Amino acid sequence: MLHRSGRLAAEFSVLPGLFGALAHGPDAMADLGRVGRLLARVDPDEIRHHHPDATPLTVTVSGHGTLDVLTGPLTAELARHGIPLRAVLGDHDSWRRDLQDTSSPLYAKDTDLSLIVLDSAHVLDELPLPWRVSDAAEAIGAKLKLITRLVEAYVAEASGTLVLNTLPLLTTQLRQLVDHRSRTELSVLWREFNTGLLRLALDHPRVHVVDLEPLVAESGPVRDTRLAVYTKEHLGSELLGRYAREVAHLARAVRGRTKKVLVVDLDNTLWDGILGDDGPDGIALSGTYRGEAFAAFQRVVKQLGSQGVLLAVCSKNDQEPVERVLADHPDMVLRPEDFVAVTANWRPKDGNLRDIAARLNLGIDSLVFADDSPFECGLVASGVPEVAVVRLDEEPALHIDRLLADGWFDTRELTEADRQRAGQYRADAGRRELLDTAATMEEYLQALDVRVTVAAVTEPDIPRISQITLRTNQFNLTTRRLQPDDVRRLLDSPRHLVLAVRSQDRFGDNGVVGAVFAECTDDGLRIDNVLLSCRVFARGIEQAALGALLAHARTAGATAAWASYRPTAKNHKVRDFYPSLGFETVAEGADGVLDFRHDLTQLPPVPPHVTLDATFDS
Incomplete structure (x- = not known):
């Protein structure tokens, strides 16, 4: 409707919520790609005209195969974080020339991210016919040296962030070798090549490498073989959609939009059961079929807290029983010292979240709120749209996947100050007491x-x-x-x-x-x-x-x-x-x-x- 009425630019601020709802639906990648293609038709400068703080992100895209399909999901994923996309697409198979030419768009001063989308054809298309593992080893070594040299030139001359990715090895490529020993040798060589790519990110702070292996595990086939043959789309739309999500997480960190606080509900979020109805002995965290899932979720929350993510509670409960469970329940993984704020009362949660942000002296958009209640999630999404909402449900085994899906707390590099942050905020309780x-x-x-x-x-x-x-x-x-x-x-x-x-x-x-x-x-x-x-x-x-x-x-x-x-x-x-x-x-x-x-x-x-x-x- 916004597209048909020509109001996508004027209503850009509502898109994060709309696209966020699509992002975890049954056809998320296809849906986001479709709406992203509509949004990509809108001039990003028109969006900024209506929303001065929505500064467009300039992204160049270059690679070996056809990459037009990436524009839609990338536009949508960036819009989820309030960032308009200004995309500059390179020519087919222009990646090497674009990296070598310091006058190419990759080196422009206003380029924020330069995406070089790699695939296995980068290496295997250069093999002789017939080929052996020794030929592959030579090609892989030469390609890694070439990419390393081009990366070093980019880092020396450009001001943006260069984004590479690891290369999936396809079964149709591996099975061209009929003996198992040769297949194993090629698999080892391939993993060493991908390790070399990943090390480039460790050596150069302005280089980021997206590891496609875990994304392939989530998305299924790497490509549609027919499209790879006929249109040179060497990476499929589902995988590119997940790649676009990872790039958007990086863009959010580059733009300083990393979230700082995870606020969690309690009943059916951190534990199985309703504290007010079941009592401390009636809630489950381990020893039961469902309780184990909640204990696993608590361990992940604690892991995030150990890396500088501030943890807080916002629950409709009475304060004293909540504090007693956090301190004394034998199965709790999270304890009072893990939280910088524990709010348990019967007031609306959107107001409580504002109070938590004020108490921490942070902007309300620093918060991520996780709750299993559709009503509470809807209330927060409408009452404080700046808060990122993680919509959990009655299946606790999926809590972890949903919490981590959007990388809200991703940062370029963890510092010692991050690890100490929770303790420093807890020390603020003493300062508040002194002030009072x-x-x-x-x-x-x-x-x-x-x-x-x-x-x-x-x-x-x-x-x-x-x-x-x-x-x-x-x-x-x-x-x-x-x-x-x-x-x-x-x-x-x-x-x-x-x-x-x-x-x-x-x-x-x-x-x-x-x-x-x-x-x-x-x-x-x-x-x-x-x-x-x-x-x-x-x-x-x-x-x-x-x-x-x-x-x-x-x-x-x-x-x-x-x-x-x-x-x-x-x-x-x-x-x-x-x-x-x-x-x-x-x-x-x-x-x-x-x-x-x-x-x-x-x-x-x-x-x-x-x-x-x-x-x-x-």
Whole structure:
């Protein structure tokens, strides 16, 4: 209906919910491919005109076979995450030329992802006739060397992320060898080739390799043999649909849209039964046919929590019995210390989710909500559409598959700060208690004993600094996303300052909570961006860090500092950050961009409750 009425661009914000409902239906890949083809006809710039924060993602697609079928599912999967697609398709079998030619679209500065879709024909089409395993070994080795060389050239010259994939080996290819020993040798060679491709992603942060093997296990046949012969579609539409989903998960991480919190229901979600009706002894987590499935689900939830995903409970129950079960039930895998928030009451869940987000000082779109009730899932989907909803049902054996299907928590690289995140949020309970007992905010801050360290970023800090730029949306003055290589390039520039901001207080060490990017220019210091984790808002950390930088600039001989603010849907709270530190507004653009100047005569003082330690490279 939206397509027929010409309202797809205007109503783009409702598509994530609509496409999300299709994504787990019985014909999900076919349905998403169909609606994606309709959406692909819409100019992505028209979508952005109606939705300024829906910045199109430019994706180039190149390969060996026919790949037109990829556009539909890729458009739909990106739309599920609020990202319009601008696709640039290469010519048939142009992958090598596109990677070699630095003037090709793959190397354009506005290209975000460059997809090189590989298939077994890349290797086997080059074999002589007849061929032996030794011929395959030679071809496989040469192809891996070629791809490695082209990847290294891309990483050196391009600014986007290169996406490769492993190659499925088909039975019709393997069975051309009639002896089992030769088949085994070829299988070993093939796996070593795929391992070599996967290692490219370990060696180069801006290279990502989609492993097709688990996707093939889910999707069935790799291809339709007839289409492979007649139209050169070497990968089938079902497999390409699942590949598109993996690419969309990567795109979400690149755009800083990784989810941060998993909120789970309890009754028939974490355990079998209704606590209010069955009592603590009546719910099952192990020892029963269904209970084992719930225990397995809890283990997966705990595994996610160990990697920085914050866990919370939102249940229609009474608080005290819930806390008792979490603490004392002998079969519980998850315990109170695994959760940063436990909300059990009889209020509507959409409101409770808003409260949880506020308590954690996170945007509501940071949450993923998993529940077995169709009513509750529908209520949340309509009441807080920003929340990703995982719709479980009465079959607990499928809970794990449904929770993991959309990769909501996928990130480019896990940092030590991720592993410590849950403990840091739990420490906030002590801070809230201190705040509740303090007579004034000044008294609270003084008692908190905030200590801030500002220092140049070092190599071990790079993944965390990149992650801050990718995931921080509220306190982010320009919302420029940086991959690790981008941070490293700034570090290598003698004109740039890249600073890590750390904080600790009486309740513990918060680690790296912010970053400052600046450049020395002919007219003074240009502050490119300032970022701060939402965990540590309103403690004077940002004022202390910027005050230290401005003092350093004046000492180094600068006569002025310049900065800008670029508005987004989420950073409006920091619009007045620079003026609060004595910056003067010197220009305002039609798009809301503000330019500021500080004459460095009267510097902002370090807040009296903050102990500051700032060091700068000369």
